[in-house]
Amino acid sequence: MTQDSIWEQILDYSNRANPYPFYAELRRTPVARLQDGAYLVSGYAEIASLLHDPRVSSDISHNPVAADAGAGEDGDGPGMTPTFLSMDPPDHDKFRRITMRHFGPPTTPGRVAGMEPRMTEIVTELIDKMEGSTRVDVVDDLAYPLPVTIICELLGVAPGDEHRFRTWVDLALQSTDPGLDPETQQKKRAEAGKELRAFMEELVEAHRKAPGNDLLSALATDDGPEGRMPPEQLVSTGLLLLIAGHETTVNLISNGALTLLRHPHELQRLREDPDLVIPMVEELLRYEPPVHFVPFRTTLDDIDIAGTTIPAGASLTLVLAAGNRDPAHVTDPDCFMPERPDNQHLGFGGGIHLCFGAPLARLEAQIALTAFARRLENPRLVSDPPPYRPSPFLRGPSHLPIDIDGIR
Amino acid sequence: MRIVVDLTKCQGYAQCAFLAPDVFTIQGDEALSYDPHPERTQLTKIRRAAAACPVQAIRLEPPDALDGALHPDPRHGTIEDNGGTFKKTGRIVIVGASIAGLRAAERLREEGFTGALTLVGEEPHEPYDRPPLSKQVLAGSAPLEDTSLPRLRDIGATWRLGVAATSLDLATKELHLADGSRIGFDKLLIATGLRARPWPNTEEAALAGVLTLRTREDSATLRQLLAGHPRRVLVIGAGFIGCEVASVCRELGLPVTVAEAGPAPLVAALGSAIGVIAGELQIENGVDLRCGVRVTALQGDATGQLRRAVLSDGTALEVDVAVAALGSIRNVEWLADSGLACGVWGVACDAGCRAFDANGLVTDDVFVAGDIARAPQPMYGYQYLAVEHWGNAISQAEVAAHNMVSQETERWPHLTVPKFWSVQFGIEIKSVGVPSAADEVAIVQGSVTEKRFLAVYGYKGRVVAAVAFNQNKWLDFYEPLIEQAAPFPPQFHHIDESSDARPVPAGFKPAASPTQDATVVVTGHDPNERRARLTNPDAGETPSRRPAEPGARTKERSP
Secondary structure, three states: OOHHHHHHHHHOHHHOOOOHHHHHHHHOOOEEEOOOOOEEEOOHHHHHHHHOOOOEEOOHHHOHHHHHHOOOOOOOOOOOOOOHHHOOOOHHHHHHHHHHOOOOOOOOOOOOHHHHHHHHHHHHHHHHOOOOOOEEEHHHHHHOHHHHHHHHHHHOOOHHHHHHHHHHHHHHHHOOOOOOOHHHHHHHHHHHHHHHHHHHHHHHHHHHHOOOOOHHHHHHHOOOOOOOOOHHHHHHHHHHHHHHHHHHHHHHHHHHHHHHHHOHHHHHHHHHOHHHHHHHHHHHHHHOOOEOOEEEEEEOOOEEEOOEEEOOOOEEEEOHHHHOOOOOOOOOOOOOOOOOOOOOOOOOOOHHHOOOOHHHHHHHHHHHHHHHHHHEEOOEEOOOOOOEOOOOOEOOEOOOEEEOOEEO | OOEEEOOOOOOOOOHHHHHOOOOEEEEOOOEEEEOOOOOHHHHHHHHHHHHHOOOOOEEEOOOOOOOOOOOOOOOOOOOOOOOHHHHHHOEEEEEOOOHHHHHHHHHHHHOOOOOEEEEEEOOOOOOEOOHHHHOHHHHOOOOOOOOEOOOOOOOOOEEEEOOOEEEEEOOOOEEEEOOOOEEEOOEEEEOOOEEEOOOOOHHHHOOEOEEOOOOHHHHHHHHHHHHOOOOOEEEEOOOHHHHHHHHHHHHOOOOEEEEEOOOOOOHHHHOHHHHHHHHHHHHHOOOEEEEOOOEEEEEEOOOOEEEEEEEOOOOEEEOOEEEEOOOEEEOOHHHOOOOEOEEOOEEEEOOOOEEEEOOOOEEEEEEEOHHHEEEEEHHHOOEEEEOOOHHHHHHHHHHHHHHHOOOHHHOOOOOOOOEEEEEEOOEEEEEEEOHHHOOEEEEEEEEOOOOEEEEEEEEOOEEEEEEEEOOHHHHHHHHHHHHOOOEOOOOOOOOOEOOOOOOEEOOOOOOOOHHHHOOEEEEOOOHHHOEEEEOOHHHOOOOOOOOOOHHHHHHHHOO
16 A cells, blocks of 8 residues: 555545554654645654654644645634644743743642542443433543533633534534545634634633633733733634533543443453553553544655655655554554553653643543443443544544443 | 653653643753653553653653662572573672663663672662752752662662772772772773762862762762852852752752853863854853853851862852862772773773773673773774763663673674753753864854754764753664764755754864873783783882872873
8 A cells, every 4th residue: 555545545434443453554654744745744763753843834824735634633724823732942931931830830830739539520420310320421421521521611601602613612522524625624613713703702702801700810910920811812722622621531531431341350450450540541542542643744844754855845744553563663553452561652642732622621530430430330342443534543432332220 | 659751862852741740840842851750659650651751761760670689699580691600600799889870780681691790889878860959959849868779670689888899909809998808800891980070179179068979979969059049159160960969059049159160161071163052052041151161169157168269250249159160080990900991081891891901901700880881883994982860870770781791792792872951941942963073163042042053063075973951852763874884964854944054163172092191011021921011000009110190190190
């Protein structure tokens, strides 16, 4: 198979349930050029190196492919002001710091850890609701509502607004479905982007006028040492946090539940030892990462890597999910080993763009999966594989129906 | 429980500070500090932090390890014997019970050494970590002076703590200790490290309030003195320890003067071009920095308490505390008669950590690791360098331990690129390579004004080092450039190009190799009887065939 056809197989929805054999094929050429001049990077060492390479830009306006597709990542879209996700230093560093001021260290170190009791409470309620059911959907009944509730509370989005943005987010994510023709993709994305922007503008304005103890209020009102974020950028940053803040975690939790059901021995061990969830979530991030690749990085100069010279101005896609299973990096890469020693993985990317919300996602997944293991009686998969969501890059089940004997 | 973070690896991702905020703290953009001895109630959070670390830099003691317990019972296992009977039943003695000694002991057990292992340490404490002593411990943010290192495994060693090694007899393969006892060995690892260079005037050095900073006791004393609201603290010497002490003083709101004889802080490590930037940092943070200035006298009151310091710029300061941060002295005196190639420069060894004797012949059974080891650096023109960095102590100890139990063909060279870090005034300074090997430096990424930048060092057109101020996530890119002797200045386009990336002179003092001062006499005529012998001027010994040169020796002794 050519690299182009392997890549087509990966993008093909019919392979969504198990793209890993194709990733293995892809890794035979860890840095490969596609027909259109873009490069796919699938080896762990090569990805890790490019994530730390200052000759690689994340500024989406440099990228030839992104420009053609009229696409952006996550919250960014046509007409959307870029966020730090698609910026380079020094702007990236500045706006990430401004956003971090209200979310984590050094200024707000206790915020995420302080949300643990609330996460536990939500998970308890969600599982309590399963009382009397013999069939539940892990996605709809646990993996989705936990992160969406948490991100809404963190940002200051009213619980009743969830249904408003869910439709548009689904639309925006559908627009990344490579099965659609570019025109339809662009149209869907533009439509969703417009609605989401209007929603966030309204929200930011409301919080600016009547600030609460939430992240949007803080960003809208606080003038830190580096100044306030410009209003349009605050809107796109708010959307980025809202969407990336739950979509990925939904996948992490549902991929986790699915993996545990496929490894009943590990599920049993987790029941007996709740702290096992800590290394287990790291292994999940390696084995079934919620984000499969980082698109639209651009080379600013020629880069010699893995026996290839990537020319300046090329578009790079870093295939994190392939790198995570690179046998040159980990032994028995296709084995799920919760206590894998020295588990360095690409589940959250790396370098200066390492996932902003990683600690939040980890804690949510740890709490959800511990409760899943401890409280569900005899959970069984209804179908394996389950149905998948369309996106090849934010990959996870759309539903994960399971049968249970009850809850405890 | 005890934890240690490999801050050489740490890239400041802050995942630990999110998940266990009572234990790990981020200062500024990326500088991590942590409580090395946290409460057991934090265990789950610390496990979360350790698991989340993207570079796996956090090590915690296994939960079943007993806090502070030393396990003196040598164990005997049955392990496939790859290193001959020695690996099963041999005797290894490690002199020096700091991080290099401990890590070597752990590594020996990891490699399957089941023989008798003895650790000898002059300090009464079990191995402890030193970097926090000039940072979070001094600032009072870590509650204890006790920075004992976690035991990653049971090393089953006999510990001889609080007793110094006094001499080494290679003929009988015996180590002599200060309490009169002797320990026989089959293989020996020398890891006796450094001590702080004291203030040279002994009367002034004896004043209350005058001290150095190297040990746990030093840190406890200084912390107490700082807590007593001194009128002013004087730091003598602006190397890393001096700069870090000044930084903690400002953090505590104390007036501090730094007197540095050179043109800027950190000149020996970073050169004056970057040292000047470190100096700006001090001034912006309210340090009274005086460069090109020496302290000519420290004066006490009738009770022997330091009160005043006289400087070569003609001023005098009212000070209650003076920290002499004048660098260090290698602990080699006990080896003076051993016949090994040792001196003020350390103990010379090959790239596999095997010690040289005075003839320059490599020994088979004596190994050296850590601050005291002076080893050839192929990447730096085979110069012999003693690298006094935390990460070097660990990587060299691992190589030494491996080689001690390996056959000739299985041995490893220690070819790790040197790395160090420092935290001062909320800025993390991190380095890879050997900046002092450079003649030029170029600031390639970021902004000096913002104190967020990356500088690349070059020697004769190739990259030899890189230093980051709050930009450490990029250093992984520059390390291979050093390993591959990439062209300097870098010619490629990259993000965040600094406005002026032209190379400038790095500003290092041309340093003569300290080994050039070694006094060696060679005797014998036939090849089989030619022998070299090091003389020991400090002991009053003079080379037999040459007249004494008192002038030169006095110079060598002065700090």
